[in-house]
Amino acid sequence: MTDINTYEGAPEAEFRDFVALLKPRVMSLVVFTAFVGLWVAPVDVHPFIAFCSVLFIALGGGASGALNMWYDADIDAVMRRTQGRPIPAGRIDGNAALSLGLILAGFAVMMLGLAANWFAAGFLAFTIFFYAVVYTIWLKRWTPQNIVIGGAAGAFPPMIGWACATGGISIESLLMFALIFFWTPPHFWALALFMKSDYHEAQVPMLTVTHGRPATRRHIFAYTLVLAPFAIWLGLTSVGGPIYLAASVVLNALFIHGGWQILRRSEDAALADGYAVERRVFKLSLYYLFLHFVALLAQNLWGTW
Amino acid sequence: MPLNAEHEIHRRRRSRNVGLAAVLACFVALVFGLTVVKVQQGDMMEAFDHQPRVSVLPPEQPEAAR
Structure with a gap:
């Protein structure tokens, strides 16, 4: 044996x-x-x-x-x-x-x-x-x-x-790059806000660990603001159209609103409700990216500008 | 602990072997499909020596016809 x-x-x-x-x-x-x-x-x-x-x-x-x-x-x-x-x-x-x-x-x-x-x-x-x-x-x-x-x-x-x-x-592919590039930080920092102990224990220099959580909240909001013009600009290029533009405006308004809510919250309030807002914005960020690309597909099938 | 003719380890090995076989079979199918599509699209390169395929090049005009 x-x-x-x-x-x-x-x-x-x-x-x-x-x-x-x-x-x-x-x-x-x-x-x-x-x-x-x-x-x-x-x-x-x-x-x-x-x-x-x-x-x-x-x-x-x-x-x-x-x-x-x-x-x-x-x-x-x-x-x-x-x-x-x-x-x-x-x-x-x-x-x-x-x-x-x-x-x-x-x-x-x-x-x-x-x-x-x-x-x-x-x-x-x-x-x-x-x-x-x-x-x-x-x-x-x-x-x-x-x-x-x-x-x-x-x-x-x-x-x-x-x-x-x-x-x-071309400009279209660069803007698709910008869309994901500026979306990534708020997406991961929202995750880092409610998965806090993990990165700390592994000693990975996440923004939450090095600069503190209020700074992370400010960064998330700032990136949602930087992201919006690039996302909407893509709608004005040859791959864009009314469907994409409408979807993008709505999604960016929601994302900026989510970033604003994260910015306004204190750590005590977040702890009290188990990071409900941060979790919701993280989930929203997943839909945000997915729906932008779905809108590009739909726009292409429907016909661009 | 019951004695089995087949140990857990054999199941794991089989899953690797079958998986690798499936991956290789898919690769063969993929290369075959790519070849068919490329030839249908009229790619003129011969794969073995990277020379244009003489049989698909446009015929040269004779001197008198120019």
């Missing part, structure tokens, strides 16, 4: 553990925004090539997720939210995750180059580098502005999707 018992201390990975390394939930955002970027671009792409392009962009996103989990295994082991991930749970060896991330990254870039074009492939390579090296290795543990700059990595997918179709960059 001894040989069987020795195995029980170190559970082997299942296939789904390797899938979990690719952060499927983050991948779903990448897939959706890259798809919209590709769909609204003014160049027609064969549906199968579009499908493959989005798939390879998603795989590139998954590769950076695996690299992130490899490097952040020590932080993940401390934070309650991430303790069950395959590496801290001991199901996958860190080196295996590193290999998977590197191989998948190279594979995704090469295949995107072959399927779409090499500009989009280079862009994908840069995005993976940005997330894995610039954000995860350099910024995350060093500056409270980590998610502001790291948010750029999450904002590139619609630009890559656009580049798959057009082979370049």
